[in-house]
Amino acid sequence: MSRTLDADALDQLFRSARTHNAWLPTPVHDDELRALYDLMKWAPTSANCSPARLLFLRTREAKERLRPALSPGNLDKTMSAPVTAIIGHDMTFYDKLPQLFPHADARAWFAGKPELIQATAFRNSSLQGAYLMLAARAIGLDCGPMSGFDAAKVDAEFFAGTDIKTNFLCNLGHGDPAKLFARSPRLAFDEACTLL
């Protein structure tokens, strides 16, 4: 049976981890991005549909393609981050269900149902984006997620001719703890949760 992880691990994943806006020059290597994916891929999606599609922008050239879509407040931190992940979802994710969910005709649950496709793609790519962030922290990286950008511009620049739509962005690297803002409060248990 599993036990509670040690306090240092809980701190690293949740309690001490912070959203970063300034980055140390420490690079992020491609093998770290592969390790990140090899953790996050295992966490659950509905019918194992795994709709997330990830672009990891590591080069100056790739970052410059993203620049026109960024909101002013997200510009400097994104251009200076070692890696920016674009988390998108494939709106034809169900075409991969014969591979991903081979024991039933799960493709038929979705095909031709645009509202269910949209909700499933968006919900599950968001779950996978959260898994990405916690997997990044689990391998010692810091995150800076953002939804302040022009999604239509990102789609046009990076996903033209595909069925992939952008969900959100997340900078990855080693954050500079000296440049953190004060932490904002969270809702108390009784403000967010009810025991029934």
Next chain:
Amino acid sequence: MSRTLDADALDQLFRSARTHNAWLPTPVHDDELRALYDLMKWAPTSANCSPARLLFLRTREAKERLRPALSPGNLDKTMSAPVTAIIGHDMTFYDKLPQLFPHADARAWFAGKPELIQATAFRNSSLQGAYLMLAARAIGLDCGPMSGFDAAKVDAEFFAGTDIKTNFLCNLGHGDPAKLFARSPRLAFDEACTLL
């Protein structure tokens, strides 16, 4: 600087963790649900908006209220789980932004913008649902998330007279490893990810 968590922790969070459908009789105590929330609450949401609202159904009476909304395939495992969490989002989450994001008038970014409210509530409560699952695993619990249910019925039964809408359900407890199905495959790195 953070390091990679040890292999046992990565197994417990990602690599060995499974979605469970059958539950051992081991109870889940209320203090575990409080510990779960006290981890997940720290993980990031946009503008710290924290839209997730959680109902933890622990009693027979609460489970019976959920029963009519469950799809047949999710019925037995949900009725037998020690706890079922309903993960919803508050569509007036922005009214709490003066408390949660006190250094700017963030409420004004959302008020009167229904499409942005919907996308923000859904994206961020999905992120928080993923944080809930990984926090549960981090404290030694197993998860069984589900989106196969009648959300309108859940809203009517549990959230009538509020601005909260149901996102998904997640059983919590100690899974029976003897009753797991074979694990389904995941997409390879090159099927889901691109390095740019």
